[in-house]
Amino acid sequence: MPVKHSVAHLLQNRTVHRAVLENGIVVLAVENPAADIVAGRIFIQAGSRYESPEQAGLSHLMASVITKGTDRLSSQEIAEQVESVGASLGADAASDYCLMSLKTVSADFAEMLELMAEVMRSPAFPEAEVELERRLTLQGIRSMQEQPFAVANSQLRQTLYQNHPYALPSLGTEETAAKLTQADLQRYHQTYFRPDNLVFSIVGRIASEEAIALVDRFFGDWQPPQQENGQPVPLSIPHTPTLASHPERVVTVQDTQQAIVMLGYLAVAVDSPDHMALKLLNTYLGNGLSSRLFVELREKRGLAYEVSAFYPTRADVSHFVAYMGTAPDNAAIALDGLRHEVDRLRTTPLTAEELQSAKNKLLGQYALGKQTNAQIAQIFGWYETLGLGIAFDEQFQQQVADVTVETAQAVAERYFVEPYVSLVGSEKAVELAAAAI
Amino acid sequence: MIALLKADFSQVDHFPAREYRLANGLTLIHQQVPASPAVMVDVWVKAGAIAELEAWSGMAHFLEHMIFKGTGRLPPGKFDQIIENRGGLTNAATSHDYAHYYINTAASDLSDTLPCLAELLINAAIPDEEFALEREVVLEEIRQSQDDPDGLGFQALMETIYQRHPYGRPVLGSPEALMALSPQEMRCFHRAHYQPENMTVVVVGDVAWESALELVDQSFNFTLPAVCPKPEILAEPPLTQIRRQELCLPRLEQARLMMAWTGPGVEDIRSAYGLDLLSVLLAGGRTARLVRELREERQLVQDIGGGFSLQRHSSLFTLTAWLEPQYLAQVEAIIGDRLSELAAVPVSEVELNRYKRLLCNDYAFSTETASQIAGLYGYYNTIAQAHLAIRYPEVIQSFQPEELRQLASQYLSPLRYAATVLIPEG
Numbered sequence: 001m002p003v004k005h006s007v008a009h010l011l012q013n014r015t016v017h018r019a020v021l022e023n024g025i026v027v028l029a030v031e032n033p034a035a036d037i038v039a040g041r042i043f044i045q046a047g048s049r050y051e052s053p054e055q056a057g058l059s060h061l062m063a064s065v066i067t068k069g070t071d072r073l074s075s076q077e078i079a080e081q082v083e084s085v086g087a088s089l090g091a092d093a094a095s096d097y098c099l100m101s102l103k104t105v106s107a108d109f110a111e112m113l114e115l116m117a118e119v120m121r122s123p124a125f126p127e128a129e130v131e132l133e134r135r136l137t138l139q140g141i142r143s144m145q146e147q148p149f150a151v152a153n154s155q156l157r158q159t160l161y162q163n164h165p166y167a168l169p170s171l172g173t174e175e176t177a178a179k180l181t182q183a184d185l186q187r188y189h190q191t192y193f194r195p196d197n198l199v200f201s202i203v204g205r206i207a208s209e210e211a212i213a214l215v216d217r218f219f220g221d222w223q224p225p226q227q228e229n230g231q232p233v234p235l236s237i238p239h240t241p242t243l244a245s246h247p248e249r250v251v252t253v254q255d256t257q258q259a260i261v262m263l264g265y266l267a268v269a270v271d272s273p274d275h276m277a278l279k280l281l282n283t284y285l286g287n288g289l290s291s292r293l294f295v296e297l298r299e300k301r302g303l304a305y306e307v308s309a310f311y312p313t314r315a316d317v318s319h320f321v322a323y324m325g326t327a328p329d330n331a332a333i334a335l336d337g338l339r340h341e342v343d344r345l346r347t348t349p350l351t352a353e354e355l356q357s358a359k360n361k362l363l364g365q366y367a368l369g370k371q372t373n374a375q376i377a378q379i380f381g382w383y384e385t386l387g388l389g390i391a392f393d394e395q396f397q398q399q400v401a402d403v404t405v406e407t408a409q410a411v412a413e414r415y416f417v418e419p420y421v422s423l424v425g426s427e428k429a430v431e432l433a434a435a436a437i
Numbered sequence: 438m439i440a441l442l443k444a445d446f447s448q449v450d451h452f453p454a455r456e457y458r459l460a461n462g463l464t465l466i467h468q469q470v471p472a473s474p475a476v477m478v479d480v481w482v483k484a485g486a487i488a489e490l491e492a493w494s495g496m497a498h499f500l501e502h503m504i505f506k507g508t509g510r511l512p513p514g515k516f517d518q519i520i521e522n523r524g525g526l527t528n529a530a531t532s533h534d535y536a537h538y539y540i541n542t543a544a545s546d547l548s549d550t551l552p553c554l555a556e557l558l559i560n561a562a563i564p565d566e567e568f569a570l571e572r573e574v575v576l577e578e579i580r581q582s583q584d585d586p587d588g589l590g591f592q593a594l595m596e597t598i599y600q601r602h603p604y605g606r607p608v609l610g611s612p613e614a615l616m617a618l619s620p621q622e623m624r625c626f627h628r629a630h631y632q633p634e635n636m637t638v639v640v641v642g643d644v645a646w647e648s649a650l651e652l653v654d655q656s657f658n659f660t661l662p663a664v665c666p667k668p669e670i671l672a673e674p675p676l677t678q679i680r681r682q683e684l685c686l687p688r689l690e691q692a693r694l695m696m697a698w699t700g701p702g703v704e705d706i707r708s709a710y711g712l713d714l715l716s717v718l719l720a721g722g723r724t725a726r727l728v729r730e731l732r733e734e735r736q737l738v739q740d741i742g743g744g745f746s747l748q749r750h751s752s753l754f755t756l757t758a759w760l761e762p763q764y765l766a767q768v769e770a771i772i773g774d775r776l777s778e779l780a781a782v783p784v785s786e787v788e789l790n791r792y793k794r795l796l797c798n799d800y801a802f803s804t805e806t807a808s809q810i811a812g813l814y815g816y817y818n819t820i821a822q823a824h825l826a827i828r829y830p831e832v833i834q835s836f837q838p839e840e841l842r843q844l845a846s847q848y849l850s851p852l853r854y855a856a857t858v859l860i861p862e863g
Contacts (some may be wrong), residue, residue: 079724085794136740139739140739143739147584147585279670297573365524365526
């Protein structure tokens, strides 16, 4: 029996089966009969974090080409198989993982998973497809310049992260993407696409045992690459530089209608004890119509349509950003306003009521974000991939509950010392902002 | 309470929801979805941009912002707190045919949240000082939209294809028109349109019919309508030629070719669905005709996509290609050829079945959650009738190649369409 062990966990009225196949594949399966849909998410421990700066964009290009040919099937043949059953089968690269995703009506799931096995196990990376997707990627990199938010976000990340792989956009830069070759993609695939580096997460109208058995049927005989002594080649571990904060200001002058003003701070990885307090501060500050930024800068002062904050969950050091788009004339006021609101988190503790509201909001939105089979598959697979395990879904609640007014303020004091500033806007906007703090 | 209500809809076969008209004329659509983690309450109002006088362009959308500014009983911001502090979500959107407002909230909170939404929608105060402040926010929204080349191009395309019908007007309005609006005019627009016969309340989630009905019936108490001038909506005469518009934009990294055709509105929903099918057949995936030829094989475009939207008075069929400027004419000519082909040669059964299946599965994938289901019913009930929504897969399955050939020939002419071309400045 190639399934090494299998355990059922009851989480919030949902049974999550976790099985480990003999070749190391972890399978998470949740039966949800509500709709005639099965969603599969396959996480590969790879992604931008594993790229060298010279090869930025490699994960993304690999993901663009992997569905475009196997040893046996052409790109069009794969697409015909998928589209003829109205399914979707795709690949993506994120900061901390690569993702293969699949969505079908229940009856077609086995057939599509079999196709997915072929795509993942014997991709051909045809030269012509590599060339096509590389050219389209380069165009995509240039097109990012059309979106002021993307420009502001990209330059902020570069200055925050310096020589850390999180610094660069997932598409890479024109310089790095242009140099990527078929051999690079093949090497990347050989390094990371191996059974002991994968998490399958399958949710929908399918019995958990059946989902696990199907993974075993199509992927169970896949073996990790071996060394001469018969042992598996060790898994590659990313070596990322340690980051120190050296706040500075980065500016791009563009003749835009709105100025984009961003404050950024280096934050922490998901396994840090400060993570949940930062999530709550982010929710309180920038999430929703009752958030502090929305109320103070939009509702009370009419300075922006979009004003928000984000703090992505990351395996390595994350970042905390508050931003808004505003008329060029308001660029300095916007910058001062954002800064004032973030600083207030350090100087003035939240009231118990404010913190409780932020907790309710964070937990409520977390629950609302787990409605479709694909969303559920994503969350469980991701937590497993981050090394938090599926139990994190429940620990999340406890960790949120444990944050106190004092810890929230202490965390704000620790991380929101001095912001990096990113600005995109007209000459006038940039001049005005230069006069602000 | 229930005795006061009169049921004047017969249950339509297979329609999984229950539809009732309350005594005051308000329509309630309810579907219980057990095990759904939240209840979606989605209120749809027939008061989109087509309800505006031309001079009031932007009114419907601006009003959507002002609805959240409270009533005599709920000060500005209070509603957002009530919903969000309980872990719920709320938001709204406005288009030409509708404005809609939703809350997504735990079933146990419904009796605290739903009445507040009703209060906002019916008794919006539209205070003068909030009006001036929120107008700044809408002006920012317009500025933001002007920094988005795809949005800008799409709006130009709409103005080109709808020269008389208000579908051509920007939903956000213009800064000049917004500056000329008064709070008094907005109150008038609001009291005239936010009336029970114009509204559909959709409740989907783990809540029983009786509770939903009682809550809605108690919460939606309307005041008498205001009289407000209504626009005369002119039908759009058929296109007789190619209407082309070229825009040079700064900061553009690649060109766009955007093409549009109009089709029937909800009065001929079957033909509209046929155009939907043709849209995916042309540009709905890697095997679709134009994607395969233009992106994958001849590599003339960065990407090409199709859009189809069913609107009340006229459906809209669009194709957009992102490409280098030197290929613009060639790509437009190829698209014209492929449309001629579609009008001349019936598609094969194999190809047709693939896209039927794709659309039917898309329908299943987009009716998975309570909020998706509520949105579907609300939208259909605003432009037509809710129960039509669920017939979509069955109608799609019934198409034959010859009917699609005829639809292509009738609606997708390579000689009569609107085109907007975006080219980089300089």
